[in-house]
Amino acid sequence: MPSPENDRFADAPISRLVGFQVAPPDSEGVEAGSTPLGHAIVSLQCSHHHHNPMGRVHGGLIAALADAAMGIAFGRTLLEGEDFSTIDMQINFIRPVKTGIVRAEAEVIERGLRIGFVRCDIYGPRGKRVATANCTCSLIGRG
Secondary structure, eight states: OBOGGGGGGGGOHHHHHHTOEEOOGGGSSSOTTSOOTTEEEEEEEEOGGGBOTTSSBOHHHHHHHHHHHHHHHHHTTOBTTEEEEEEEEEEEEOSOOOSEEEEEEEEEEEEOSSEEEEEEEEEOTTSOEEEEEEEEEEEEEOO
């Protein structure tokens, strides 16, 4: 059974620095009081401060948003004494974003004893998919 401390991933220092907003587990379409293992929704209010030289949200920021959502989703599956590291990540950009709320929805696809696979869809302010991402995570013991 996953440890309650697993939502420590939802309050990571990088999330506070960048301004990511992490949805609490019970707001993700599951019954209140239950733990949605392997799911996470993370959003960011984007403005001109997040733009690249072409006047659009920087792709690295969208990748960081996806990485945060996938890390939180996978982190919510950890058992006591487990940690993990992302060993591979891929992102495909579909359309640009200028301003508004960008939302990443991540889901653990498979979690084995040593490796886990996570996918993520990233949506722009109009609800259209702007990117997709996936990652591979390696489970490690705390040491």
